[in-house]
Amino acid sequence: MTATVFPPLRIADPRAFGRVAVLMGGSSAEREVSLDSGRNVLAALQARGVDAHAVDGIPALVDALVSGKFDRVFNILHGNKGGGEDGVLQGLLDAFEVPYTGCGVLASALTMDKIRTKQVWISAGLPTPKFLRLAPGADVRAAALELGLPVFVKPSSEGSSVGVARVVDEAAIGEAVRVADAYGGEMLMEQMVVGDELTVGILGEVALPSIRIVPKGEWYDYNAKYIADDTQYLCPGLEGAQEDEIRRIALAAFRAAGCTGWGRVDVMRDRASGALTLLEVNTAPGMTSHSLVPKAARQLGVEFDELCWRILEQSMPVRDAEARA
Structure with missing residues (x-):
């Protein structure tokens, strides 16, 4: 069974963090979500006395780091291609020797790629839905019929349900072809559960209570995640042994991908069999009013400002944190 109790806070004095850059925005497809998340994190840290400042995007951060303006970074950039989840930002910060929240280079790069993450899980004996890799220009129709409908078609390296096609019958394959052509990159075709x-959610060594997502519409798309107010979030999402199992498997998946710090693991439960299968890892989850990690943390008595503090604590080595406490 996974841990369900948080350890005591390691840092008592907000000055121990130094000057903190809350990195948000950027140029990825998830810019607006990141800005919303970043504003919330910034306000929470400042309310607890942290010397935190907003920085919009990686170029602005580089300028600030060259000038020596920040001691650490709270990364709330989402996505790749200008975002902060694909390992590029992490490598940059490692080169500057500036500590940061979230996963390191390898885990960030791996988990941004849904296909390679699934391959790691399979090698570790962890369950994930059947899938096919679609190279640019691949025959989407033939792949869908080979895998067996229904399927999802999505970019291998995007988040927040950006560019996803749901194919429930042959008539819908045309939309999947359109999405794949518009994206132009490698796509994942995944058997629908x-x-x-x-x-x-994962915070340190604690797997948070699961959340079951019940959208008003047919599926949990971008609108249901970030705009609509009628999506239901049931926490904990399961009970008894099933709740223990989903938290165990999520933490195992997080660790197998080399992830550390904090993140979120998405899981499906088959309605007929009850089997759990892993979908993907988010290494910089949203921190908006609709976001799920804050909802789950609250179930364990951790409010938003403390959650942000605990995430920031993880950017400090244990010995360093103990010395400054």
Whole structure:
């Protein structure tokens, strides 16, 4: 069974963090979500006395780091291609020797790539839905019929349900072809699991209570995630042994991908069999009013400002944190 109790806070004095850059915005497809998340994190840290400042995007951060303006970075950039989840930002910060929240280079790069993450999980004996890799220009129709409908078609390296096609019958394959052509990059075709969509937040060594997502519409798309107010979030999403199992498997998936710090693991539960299968890892989850990690942390008595503090604590080595406490 995974840990369900948080250790005591390691840092008592906000001055121990130094001057903190809350990195948000950027130029990825998830810019607006990142800005919303960043504003919330910034306000929470400042309310607890942290010397935190907003920085919009990686070029602005580089300028600030060259000038020596910041001691550490709270990364709340989302996505790749100008975002902060694909390992590029992490490598940059490592080169500057500036500590940061979240996963390191390898785990960030790996988990941004859904296909390679699944391959790691399979090698570790962890369950994930059947899938096919679609190279640019691949025959989407033939692949869908080979894998077996229904399927999802999505970019291998995007988040927040950006550019996703849901194919329930042959008539819908045309939309999947359109999405693949518009994206132009490598796509993941994944067998659809009919059942409950759940997610498990990870904070340090603690797997948070699961959340079962019940959208008003047919599926949990971008609108249901960030705009609509009628999506239901049931926490914990499961009960008893099933809740223990989903938290165990989520933490195992997080660790297998080399992830550290904090993140979120998305899971499906088959309605007929109850089997759990892993979808993907988010290494810089949203921190908006609709976001799920804050909802789950609250179930364990951790409010938003403390959650941000605990995430920031993880950017400090244990010995350093103890010395400054």
